[in-house]
Amino acid sequence: MIEASGLSKTFEDGEGKSLAVLSGASLRVARGELVAVMGRSGSGKSTLLHILGGLDTDYAGQVTVAGQRLDGASDEALARFRNTTVGFVFQSFHLVSGLTAAENVALPELFGAHAADAPRRALEALERVGLAAKAQRNPAQLSGGERQRVAIARALFLKPPVLLCDEPTGNLDGATGAEIIELFQRLNREGLTILAVTHEDRVSAAAQRVLRLDQGQLV
Amino acid sequence: MKASAVSALVRLNLRRDRRGALSSLFGIAVGVSSLVFFVALGLGISRVVREKVFPVDTRLVEVVPPQVALGGLLGGTLDQAAVDRLAALPGVDRAHRKMNVRVPAVCRYRGDFFGQQLNMGLEVIAVGVDPSLVQADVQLGKFEDPGAGQPIPAVAATRLIEIYNKTFAPARGLPQLSPAMLVGFSFPVELNRSFVTASAVGPSTPGTMQLVGVSERGLLAGVTIPLEAARRINKDHGADAATFTGVTLETSDPAQVPRVVAAVKEMGFRVDDAERRLSENAGAAVAITTLAMALLSALICLLAALNIAHALSASVRARSRELGVMRAVGASRADVARLVRAEALVLGASGGALGAALAVAAAFAVDLAVARFVPDFPFKPDAFFRVPLWLPLAGVALGALAAVVGAVGPSRRAARLEPARVLAG
Ligand SMILES: Nc1ncnc2c1ncn2[C@@H]1O[C@H](COP(=O)(O)OP(=O)(O)OP(=O)(O)O)[C@@H](O)[C@H]1O
Ligand SMILES: [Mg+2]
Numbered sequence: 001m002i003e004a005s006g007l008s009k010t011f012e013d014g015e016g017k018s019l020a021v022l023s024g025a026s027l028r029v030a031r032g033e034l035v036a037v038m039g040r041s042g043s044g045k046s047t048l049l050h051i052l053g054g055l056d057t058d059y060a061g062q063v064t065v066a067g068q069r070l071d072g073a074s075d076e077a078l079a080r081f082r083n084t085t086v087g088f089v090f091q092s093f094h095l096v097s098g099l100t101a102a103e104n105v106a107l108p109e110l111f112g113a114h115a116a117d118a119p120r121r122a123l124e125a126l127e128r129v130g131l132a133a134k135a136q137r138n139p140a141q142l143s144g145g146e147r148q149r150v151a152i153a154r155a156l157f158l159k160p161p162v163l164l165c166d167e168p169t170g171n172l173d174g175a176t177g178a179e180i181i182e183l184f185q186r187l188n189r190e191g192l193t194i195l196a197v198t199h200e201d202r203v204s205a206a207a208q209r210v211l212r213l214d215q216g217q218l219v
Numbered sequence: 220m221k222a223s224a225v226s227a228l229v230r231l232n233l234r235r236d237r238r239g240a241l242s243s244l245f246g247i248a249v250g251v252s253s254l255v256f257f258v259a260l261g262l263g264i265s266r267v268v269r270e271k272v273f274p275v276d277t278r279l280v281e282v283v284p285p286q287v288a289l290g291g292l293l294g295g296t297l298d299q300a301a302v303d304r305l306a307a308l309p310g311v312d313r314a315h316r317k318m319n320v321r322v323p324a325v326c327r328y329r330g331d332f333f334g335q336q337l338n339m340g341l342e343v344i345a346v347g348v349d350p351s352l353v354q355a356d357v358q359l360g361k362f363e364d365p366g367a368g369q370p371i372p373a374v375a376a377t378r379l380i381e382i383y384n385k386t387f388a389p390a391r392g393l394p395q396l397s398p399a400m401l402v403g404f405s406f407p408v409e410l411n412r413s414f415v416t417a418s419a420v421g422p423s424t425p426g427t428m429q430l431v432g433v434s435e436r437g438l439l440a441g442v443t444i445p446l447e448a449a450r451r452i453n454k455d456h457g458a459d460a461a462t463f464t465g466v467t468l469e470t471s472d473p474a475q476v477p478r479v480v481a482a483v484k485e486m487g488f489r490v491d492d493a494e495r496r497l498s499e500n501a502g503a504a505v506a507i508t509t510l511a512m513a514l515l516s517a518l519i520c521l522l523a524a525l526n527i528a529h530a531l532s533a534s535v536r537a538r539s540r541e542l543g544v545m546r547a548v549g550a551s552r553a554d555v556a557r558l559v560r561a562e563a564l565v566l567g568a569s570g571g572a573l574g575a576a577l578a579v580a581a582a583f584a585v586d587l588a589v590a591r592f593v594p595d596f597p598f599k600p601d602a603f604f605r606v607p608l609w610l611p612l613a614g615v616a617l618g619a620l621a622a623v624v625g626a627v628g629p630s631r632r633a634a635r636l637e638p639a640r641v642l643a644g
Contacts (some may be wrong), residue, residue: 050639055547075552083549090642094544098235110224111549154548166643 007061023216039213045197087155091167145176246523247570254516255578261509273498310475321458323413344441347449356434364447376437527625563626571618575611
């Protein structure tokens with residue numbers, strides 16, 4: 001489902017020194033897998049995730065996700081890919097203020113060519129994460145765990161085959177984090193391919209396979 | 220990205236930042252309203268100049284004899300032969316002849332003048348014209364020489380009545396006159412008589428004139444009578460009855476005028492364009508003032524565009540995370556830029572509409588106040604402002620344009636945003 005090889009990425013820091021974050025990293029994730037990528041802070045986990053999700057285009061190497069070649073793809077093609085093929089879940093949820101939970105969930109709809117009845121499908125997506133009752137709340141009226149559920153419902157709204165998570169439980173306490181992890185496991189059982197980058201053992205413990213990012217390589 | 224999606228997100232943003240939106244909108248409204256206001260004023264004033272103060276028919280060319288009579292050397296006399304040649308010039312539809320009454324005349328009026336007792340003596344200046352020149356404005360009888368002893372039909376100038384009503388009559392306690400009242404009014408004239416010169420020779424002839432209409436083509440400082448009547452009076456009193464004082468050439472359209480003027484000069488005649496010059500000068504003065512005001516307003520619009528640019532830049536910076544989220548869920552760089560531009564367009568167009576509405580309301584209010592509270596004066600128009608439909612529409616378009624220009628920078632910045640940078644953590 002996800003295939004990447006020879007990924008390299010260097011950042012220029014302020015003083016003109018360059019920092020190689022990825023140097024020839026490769027990975028392969030099969031359909032229906034739940035894989036965790038671990039590494040210490042600053043090892044390049046988020047960077048890797050952005051490349052795999054088509055959010056970053058400035059790198060070397062090849063990436064194919066769900067049969068789509070990402071390196072060298074046009075901005076329009078990458079936008080369509082992010083809209084339909086992957087869902088993102090972030091550590092800080094990144095909900096849009098001023099929109100209700102349901103409207104947040106339906107956000108991808110605005111950038112796609114999809115049909116009507118978005119409100120009903122948003123409610124269905126919220127049901128899947130157990131939050132249908134709070135569909136009309138604003139993000140500010142929700143707890144951290146609830147916000148992350150809304151974010152997950154948004155990521156799944158257009159039924160992408162792949163979910164990419166960046167420290168999905170990083171801002172949640174133990175019990176709430178455990179609920180989110182359970183949710184991921186359930187979604188994975190239903191067929192979703194999940195790649196989560198994290199430095200938390202509780203996430204990697206739930207994964208079927210754990211990769212380590214070290215010195216710009218995946219092992 | 221669908222239009223409905225753009226509109227939903229623009230509405231969301233405007234709702235969340237009402238103050239910022241209002242300030243941008245207000246800037247545009249100020250610029251557009253001043254522009255619409257001053258252009259409407261300029262259009263209104265230039266119409267007054269054109270239609271009331273100097274009602275010049277741009278198709279007409281006034282031909283007069285050369286100043287220094289060079290005898291027959293250059294064919295400079297304006298006799299019938301010359302008129303025939305002028306009428307035959309290409310581009311000329313018709314030639315209307317004019318002949319001054321070349322003997323002095325006075326009017327001694329004693330009696331009822333529209334409900335007032337009047338005792339007045341006036342020099343009368345009269346010009347005879349081809350009936351075709353004023354026929355359209357004649358409301359009573361036929362405009363032709365009725366023969367000796369009969370009342371002579373006469374046409375008064377519209378502007379003369381305006382000046383009489385606004386300046387002459389109020390100072391002398393005389394009644395206000397309308398064209399409808401004047402038609403049919405008769406007054407006595409004595410031909411070959413003057414209050415100011417002793418030059419009149421021979422006996423004077425009593426007669427009557429009757430006003431039959433009011434025309435913009437009438438002689439300003441006198442009365443306009445049928446050409447044949449003037450010719451007869453001149454002949455009867457031994458004055459020149461063969462050459463004309465002037466000829467008004469009617470061209471088929473204003474574009475022909477320069478050509479006709481050149482041909483007339485070629486023939487050795489002069490063209491009297493004093494009126495036309497005055498009109499053009501007044502028109503130019505109005506146009507320049509309007510232009511200056513319009514430029515000033517355009518400058519305000521430019522400032523409004525800068526204001527919008529500034530506000531949008533701040534807004535894009537403040538929303539960078541959110542824009543990153545939109546990119547993550549499927550927005551392209553172009554989509555993000557489109558969002559910023561659409562927001563500016565909405566602000567600009569509504570600011571423009573607000574400004575145009577304010578300007579039209581202000582123009583209307585000023586006109587109403589002037590009509591009510593400013594005393595009458597010559598050529599006082601019914602309205603100082605003219606608001607053709609295109610003007611407020613142009614105001615809205617200008618507001619939208621200013622905003623979209625202001626959005627160029629911010630929308631580019633929004634498109635350049637790297638989501639990877641703002642979403643991590
Ligand atoms: N835009 C950038 N410019 C320069 N350096 C950057 C930039 N983004 C990331 N880096 C650097 O690249 C390295 C990898 O960053 P990345 O965010 O991928 O790490 P991470 O593994 O996700 O860390 P964490 O666990 O703290 O989230 C870090 O050293 C970081 O400082
Ligand atoms: Mg990270």
